[in-house]
Amino acid sequence: MSKGTLFDKVWELHTVGTLPSGQTQLFIGLHLIHEVTSPQAFAMLRERGLKVLFPERTVATVDHIVPTDNQARPFVDTLAEEMMQALEHNASYNNITFYNIGSGNQGIVHVIAPEQGLTQPGMTIACGDSHTSTHGAFGAIAFGIGTSQVRDVLASQTLALAKLKVRKIEVNGALKPGVYAKDIILHVIRTLGVKGGVGYAYEFAGTTFDAMNMEERMTVCNMAIEGGARCGYVNPDQVTYDYLKGRDFAPKSQDWDKAVAWWDSIKTDDNAEYDDVVVFKAEDIPPTVTWGITPGQGIGVDQQVPTPEQLSEDDRVIAQEAYKYMDLAPGQSIEGTKIDVCFIGSCTNGRISDLREAAKIAKGRQVASGIKAFVVPGSERVKKQAEEEGLDKIFVEAGFEWREAGCSMCLAMNPDKLEGRQISASSSNRNFKGRQGSASGRTLLMSPAMVAAAAVKGQVFDVRELV
Amino acid sequence: MPSEVKSVSGRAIPLVGNDIDTDRIIPARFLRCVTFDGLGAHAFEDDRIALKGQHAFDQPQYQGANILVVNRNFGCGSSREHAPQALAKWGITAVVGESFAEIFFGNCVAMGVPCMTADSETVKQLQDLITVNPEISVTVNLETMEVQCNDFTGAVSINEGARNMFVSGSWDACGQLVAQAEQVKATAAKLPYIAWK
Numbered sequence: 001m002s003k004g005t006l007f008d009k010v011w012e013l014h015t016v017g018t019l020p021s022g023q024t025q026l027f028i029g030l031h032l033i034h035e036v037t038s039p040q041a042f043a044m045l046r047e048r049g050l051k052v053l054f055p056e057r058t059v060a061t062v063d064h065i066v067p068t069d070n071q072a073r074p075f076v077d078t079l080a081e082e083m084m085q086a087l088e089h090n091a092s093y094n095n096i097t098f099y100n101i102g103s104g105n106q107g108i109v110h111v112i113a114p115e116q117g118l119t120q121p122g123m124t125i126a127c128g129d130s131h132t133s134t135h136g137a138f139g140a141i142a143f144g145i146g147t148s149q150v151r152d153v154l155a156s157q158t159l160a161l162a163k164l165k166v167r168k169i170e171v172n173g174a175l176k177p178g179v180y181a182k183d184i185i186l187h188v189i190r191t192l193g194v195k196g197g198v199g200y201a202y203e204f205a206g207t208t209f210d211a212m213n214m215e216e217r218m219t220v221c222n223m224a225i226e227g228g229a230r231c232g233y234v235n236p237d238q239v240t241y242d243y244l245k246g247r248d249f250a251p252k253s254q255d256w257d258k259a260v261a262w263w264d265s266i267k268t269d270d271n272a273e274y275d276d277v278v279v280f281k282a283e284d285i286p287p288t289v290t291w292g293i294t295p296g297q298g299i300g301v302d303q304q305v306p307t308p309e310q311l312s313e314d315d316r317v318i319a320q321e322a323y324k325y326m327d328l329a330p331g332q333s334i335e336g337t338k339i340d341v342c343f344i345g346s347c348t349n350g351r352i353s354d355l356r357e358a359a360k361i362a363k364g365r366q367v368a369s370g371i372k373a374f375v376v377p378g379s380e381r382v383k384k385q386a387e388e389e390g391l392d393k394i395f396v397e398a399g400f401e402w403r404e405a406g407c408s409m410c411l412a413m414n415p416d417k418l419e420g421r422q423i424s425a426s427s428s429n430r431n432f433k434g435r436q437g438s439a440s441g442r443t444l445l446m447s448p449a450m451v452a453a454a455a456v457k458g459q460v461f462d463v464r465e466l467v
Numbered sequence: 468m469p470s471e472v473k474s475v476s477g478r479a480i481p482l483v484g485n486d487i488d489t490d491r492i493i494p495a496r497f498l499r500c501v502t503f504d505g506l507g508a509h510a511f512e513d514d515r516i517a518l519k520g521q522h523a524f525d526q527p528q529y530q531g532a533n534i535l536v537v538n539r540n541f542g543c544g545s546s547r548e549h550a551p552q553a554l555a556k557w558g559i560t561a562v563v564g565e566s567f568a569e570i571f572f573g574n575c576v577a578m579g580v581p582c583m584t585a586d587s588e589t590v591k592q593l594q595d596l597i598t599v600n601p602e603i604s605v606t607v608n609l610e611t612m613e614v615q616c617n618d619f620t621g622a623v624s625i626n627e628g629a630r631n632m633f634v635s636g637s638w639d640a641c642g643q644l645v646a647q648a649e650q651v652k653a654t655a656a657k658l659p660y661i662a663w664k
C-alpha cells in the first residue's frame with residue numbers, strides 16, 4: 001500500500017465516504033465533457049429526473065467530430081450536427097460553460113483545460129475520455145470515465161472508485177537530441193507492456209521530468225492510459241506554477257499565495273512508500289516508432305521489427321496479427337518504411353511546443369511527393385499562437401496543410417481519415433486496427449518531429465540526422 | 468431499480484485473441500450518435516467484414532448466445548461505453564476472460580454486466596468446449612465463483628467490491644452517490660480550491 005504520495009493525499013482529501021461495495025465515493029473537482037460521451041449521460045439524467053449538482057464545476061467543448069477544414073454549420077455530416085446540437089442544448093439547459101467553435105477557446109478537451117488554467121494541482125479531474133490522464137501533468141489525479149460515470153459526476157459530482165496502487169516511474173538524465181517526451185512514454189509502454197499499468201496510478205519522477213516543460217509532461221501523462229494506468233501524474237513544482245500563473249482560471253492575488261502553499265503541501269513526501277518503482281535512464285531512450293497494432297509494439301527507429309523468438313510467449317499472438325495487418329516482416333528495419341499520410345496533432349502532441357519542434361524540421365524542406373501531410377493545432381489558442389509565430393507559413397511553404405483545431409485523424413470521427421491500406425506517420429496515441437478511419441489503414445506512432453521527418457523524406461526516417 | 472446478479476447462464480461465444488480493443492468492439496464511426504440504441508448491430512463490424520462471415524458474432528451457431536469468452540486485456544483502448552453497450556445490446560450479459568482493461572471493466576459494472584477473470588487454462592478449455600459444442604450451456608456463478616459447463620468446472624474471480632455490487636444488486640452506484648449530496652457538499656467545502664477566484 002502506497003503512503004505519503006500525492007496520489008494518496010489527493011485521494012484522501014476528496015473522499016466523501018465509503019460505499020456499501022467497499023469503493024470510495026470520490027469528489028471530482030473538475031469535470032470536462034465533450035460531444036461524444038455526454039449526450040447519453042444527460043439522457044440518463046433526464047430519465048431519472050436528476051439535476052446537475054455542481055454545474056459550475058463542469059466545462060464543455062467540442063472536439064472529436066468537428067471538421068478541421070469546412071466548419072460551417074450545419075455540418076455536412078448530419079450525425080455530427082445532431083451531436084453538436086445535443087451538446088449545445090445540454091450545456092445551455094444545465095448552465096454549463098461551453099467553449100464552442102469560434103469562441104477562441106475551443107479545442108481538444110485535454111488541450112483547452114490546461115491552457116486556460118482550469119487544470120490545477122491537487123484536483124481530481126474526470127472526463128468521458130481515456131486520455132484524461134493528461135491533466136496529471138499538473139499534479140492532479142485525472143481519470144477517464146465511461147458514460148454511466150459521466151452521468152454519476154453530473155448528478156453527484158462524485159464517482160464510485162476503488163483506490164489504485166501507485167508505481168513510481170523514475171527517469172533520470174538528459175534526453176539525447178532528437179529524442180522527445182513522446183519517445184519516453186512509448187519506451188515505457190514498450191518496456192512495461194500495454195497492461196503493465198492496470199490497477200496502478202503512475203507517478204512520473206526523476207531529473208528528466210524535473211527538466212521538462214508542462215507540455216512535455218502532458219505528452220507523457222496523456223499516454224499513461226496506453227500503458228494500462230488509468231492515471232499518471234507529475235508532482236507540481238516551480239515549472240507548474242510558472243505555467244499556471246496568470247492563466248484565465250488560475251487563482252489570483254492572495255489566493256495565488258494560498259494556492260502555492262497548498263500545492264506544495266500535497267506533493268509526494270520524501271519518505272513516501274510506493275507499491276512499485278521502475279527506473280529508466282533517459283540516455284537509453286532512442287526515437288521510438290510503433291510497428292504494430294498496440295502502442296506497446298514499439299522499437300527504436302534504428303531497430304528491426306522483432307521476430308517472434310525475441311518476444312515473450314504472451315506477445316507472440318498479437319505480433320503475428322500485427323505482421324499481417326501492418327504488412328511488415330519480422331526482422332525488417334522500420335527505418336525506410338514508405339509512408340502515405342503524415343498527421344501532426346492530437347491531445348498527445350498538438351500543443352504549441354509540438355508544432356514548434358515539427359516546424360524546425362519542416363523549415364526549408366519540402367514534403368516528399370505523393371505524401372499527404374497536415375498539421376492540426378490542438379486548440380483555437382494553439383492555432384492563433386502558432387500563426388503569430390509564423391509556424392503556419394513554415395508548414396504551408398513546406399507543403400503541409402494547415403487546419404482548424406480538433407481531434408482530426410486521431411480517431412477519424414470527422415472527415416479526416418485514412419483511405420484503404422494507407423500507412424500514416426502520426427503524432428497521436430493509438431495505432432489500433434482501423435483507428436484512423438479506414439478498417440485496413442495503418443498507423444505508426446512517433447514524435448511530431450519524427451512525423452515531420454517522415455513527411456519530408458517520404459519514409460520513416462531517423463530525425464537525429466535532421467536536428 | 469437494479470436487480471441482483473448472482474449468476475448468469477446461457478450459451479456462450481468464444482472470441483479468441485489478446486488485446487481486443489474498444490475500437491474493434493465498436494469502430495469509431497458508430498460513435499456518431501446521441502443514444503446507444505442500435506449499437507448492437509455494429510459490434511465488431513470491421514472485424515466481421517474482414518473475416519467475411521467467419522467472425523464468431525456472425526457464425527449461426529453462436530446467434531442468441533449471451534456469455535462472451537475472451538482472452539487477455541479485453542476492452543483495452545478508449546473509455547467509450549459504446550463498446551460494452553454494443554455488446555450488451557447485441558445480447559451479452561456476462562464476460563469471462565483472462566483479463567480486462569480497467570475502464571472497460573468499470574463500464575460493465577455500471578451496466579450490470581459482470582466481467583469475470585479465469586486463468587488462461589480455464590479460458591482455453593471453455594473456448595474449446597464451446598467450439599466443439601456450441602449448444603452447451605454455461606453458467607457463471609458469482610456466489611460460488613465458478614464457471615460451469617457440463618462436467619467442467621473452473622474457478623473465476625472478480626474483485627470483491629464489484630462482486631458485492633452484483634450480488635447485492637447495488638451495481639448501479641448512481642442512486643447511492645446522489646443520496647450523499649450533503650456529505651458531498653461538506654467535502655467540497657473543505658477543499659481550498661473551491662473558493663479560489
Ligand code: SF4
Pocket residue numbers: 063064108109110129131346347348406407410411428429
Ligand atoms: S485527440 Fe484523439 S485521443 Fe485525444 S481526445 Fe481527441 S480523439 Fe481522443
